[in-house]
Amino acid sequence: MPHLTLSALEKRYGAAAPAVASLNLKVAKGELLGLLGPSGCGKTTTLRMIGGLIPVTSGQIDVAGRDVTALPTHQRDMGIVFQNYALFPHMTVAENIAFGLEMRRTPRAEIKPRVQQALDLVRLPDLGHRKPRELSGGQQRRIALARALVIRPSILLLDEPLSNLDAKLREDMRTEIRDIQQRLGITTIFVTHDQVEALAMCDRIAVMRAGHLEQLGTPHEIYEQPATRFVADFVGRANQIAATRDADGTIRAGALVFRGPPGPPGQVTALIRPHRLGFAPAEGGNTAAGIITRVTYVGDLLACTVDCGGVSLTVEQPTLPGLPTPAVRDQVRISWRIEDTLVFPAE
Amino acid sequence: MIHRALIALLFAFLLAPVALVFPMSFSADRVIAWPPSAFSFRWYIALFNETALRQAALNSLLLALGVTLLSLAIALPAALAIARGGFRGRDSLMALLTAPLLLPTIVLGLALLIVFAGYGLIGSWLGLAFAHLLITLPYALRVLSTALATIPAAVEEAAASLGAAPGAVFRRVTLPLMTPGVIAAAAISFLVSFDEVVISLFVVGPKLTTLPVAMYRYVESRTDPLVAAVSALLVLFSLAIVLLLDRTVSLRKAIGK
Ligand SMILES: Nc1ncnc2c1ncn2[C@@H]1O[C@H](COP(=O)(O)OP(=O)(O)OP(=O)(O)O)[C@@H](O)[C@H]1O
Numbered sequence A: 001m002p003h004l005t006l007s008a009l010e011k012r013y014g015a016a017a018p019a020v021a022s023l024n025l026k027v028a029k030g031e032l033l034g035l036l037g038p039s040g041c042g043k044t045t046t047l048r049m050i051g052g053l054i055p056v057t058s059g060q061i062d063v064a065g066r067d068v069t070a071l072p073t074h075q076r077d078m079g080i081v082f083q084n085y086a087l088f089p090h091m092t093v094a095e096n097i098a099f100g101l102e103m104r105r106t107p108r109a110e111i112k113p114r115v116q117q118a119l120d121l122v123r124l125p126d127l128g129h130r131k132p133r134e135l136s137g138g139q140q141r142r143i144a145l146a147r148a149l150v151i152r153p154s155i156l157l158l159d160e161p162l163s164n165l166d167a168k169l170r171e172d173m174r175t176e177i178r179d180i181q182q183r184l185g186i187t188t189i190f191v192t193h194d195q196v197e198a199l200a201m202c203d204r205i206a207v208m209r210a211g212h213l214e215q216l217g218t219p220h221e222i223y224e225q226p227a228t229r230f231v232a233d234f235v236g237r238a239n240q241i242a243a244t245r246d247a248d249g250t251i252r253a254g255a256l257v258f259r260g261p262p263g264p265p266g267q268v269t270a271l272i273r274p275h276r277l278g279f280a281p282a283e284g285g286n287t288a289a290g291i292i293t294r295v296t297y298v299g300d301l302l303a304c305t306v307d308c309g310g311v312s313l314t315v316e317q318p319t320l321p322g323l324p325t326p327a328v329r330d331q332v333r334i335s336w337r338i339e340d341t342l343v344f345p346a347e
Numbered sequence B: 001m002i003h004r005a006l007i008a009l010l011f012a013f014l015l016a017p018v019a020l021v022f023p024m025s026f027s028a029d030r031v032i033a034w035p036p037s038a039f040s041f042r043w044y045i046a047l048f049n050e051t052a053l054r055q056a057a058l059n060s061l062l063l064a065l066g067v068t069l070l071s072l073a074i075a076l077p078a079a080l081a082i083a084r085g086g087f088r089g090r091d092s093l094m095a096l097l098t099a100p101l102l103l104p105t106i107v108l109g110l111a112l113l114i115v116f117a118g119y120g121l122i123g124s125w126l127g128l129a130f131a132h133l134l135i136t137l138p139y140a141l142r143v144l145s146t147a148l149a150t151i152p153a154a155v156e157e158a159a160a161s162l163g164a165a166p167g168a169v170f171r172r173v174t175l176p177l178m179t180p181g182v183i184a185a186a187a188i189s190f191l192v193s194f195d196e197v198v199i200s201l202f203v204v205g206p207k208l209t210t211l212p213v214a215m216y217r218y219v220e221s222r223t224d225p226l227v228a229a230v231s232a233l234l235v236l237f238s239l240a241i242v243l244l245l246d247r248t249v250s251l252r253k254a255i256g257k
């Protein structure tokens, strides 16, 4: 039985188009599910409905087989980490963390060690006496996480818990949250608009678009077998080529001709991930001749823009010592595997 | 530089009458005259024996305290309902409750006189308290609404998610966070009520009068520096309250400027 079930969930603000519509999701116990999508697609709205912070327009939310749709937030037993931390500014860090335990009438003697445990868990063991304003942004995040975890909620809801952090801290926190979540085995919904974050952390990802569920799958499925052009474009980077497909699967974009998976002929968009393109010949794959028009060095990657018969393709190669560095105006042949060509009907 | 000088000049102009009151209150003369020919404590001693003024001061104090408590008791739930309640017409309610501020007080006073006369409320505690509430409530409501508006909704939502029922959210999170606003609202209500003359003039009676009205009546009939002594004490009293307020909360923050 799934731990959390959303059935035909819908939310309308006023008369406008629904912010979330006909959303069906099943989340297993202990699973970390990512809600991924561009700004305004309804991620926060979905999370707030699950947490009971806003009423649903229609549909049902079940937790462990029990309908909680009409339950107020304080009876839902969910830990929520808000986008802007929302720590209590008038309480110390320890008091912030103890708050949920006090509300649960946990015996005094038990509160103290559990607060300390929670502080240890987020690796800030000595900050209990500070006020939230005396903490850095990253520390506040972790305290907010500790405060949500200490009550041992049945479900953890995280709304962009890593936004506004610098790149290094972001990566650390990513593994940290994932670690803690795995260790506690806590069912978690993780909202993000950052696809790298979603791919790196989640068991499964629900990609949302304009209030609808676009695709649900493991990070691998989402990345390798995107169900729609939107998913392919939103998750990972891709060269997009407007083209036509012949009945035999040949794809033509001006002078560029290559093969892709078979499908109905007509106007299509072909997508190829930049790092799946290479300069070394691929056995039985696609090849195209072109001229390098731009070379961008970003440290671990070298991005070359190649003009292939009027179609501009970006090729990304890891920078390896000893490899000849391509230069602008070099004549090159690029190649890629046929299965790395993703083809979707043109919209 | 010129700006500074201009501002200093403006302040001097505004504060001169207030500052003048202090030397005047120590005058030894029989009538108000500037400069005093000699200094003494005689008018402070005279004030001590002026039972009518003392009674009026006590009345004003009690009235201001009562009005302050009532203001908070009404404005706090109203501000909460307006800021957090999801009902229609919140803006209209706010406008209605702050409308008395827009009316000329003399019109308000006259209206109250007409209404109160029919119910025997003239010169009664009830009538006075009601009249003062009319003008303290808008201030209290504004200050409390501002205080509430600065509390992020997410903080209250976080409390709820941690298992706090609405009452507990208010007691443990909302109220402590708006304490500066509550103190400011109380202080402003108190000062506005304590200071009120125009409306009071219409609704006081022979048995019950307030300090500002009593002072007004006093200077109508007498010209000795006794009122200067009262004024000096009043200035110090108001200053003490404002300083207290400033130490607990920043006044500017409370008003939301
Ligand atoms: N309180 C509200 N009243 C009216 N419309 C709202 C409200 N909250 C959200 N919306 C609308 O609902 C849609 C979904 O908003 P939501 O906050 O869920 O987006 P999101 O996916 O979390 O975006 P972001 O990544 O920017 O946080 C948006 O079009 C938004 O304008």
Ligand SMILES: [Mg+2]
Binding pocket: A043, A044, A045
């Ligand atoms: Mg959001």
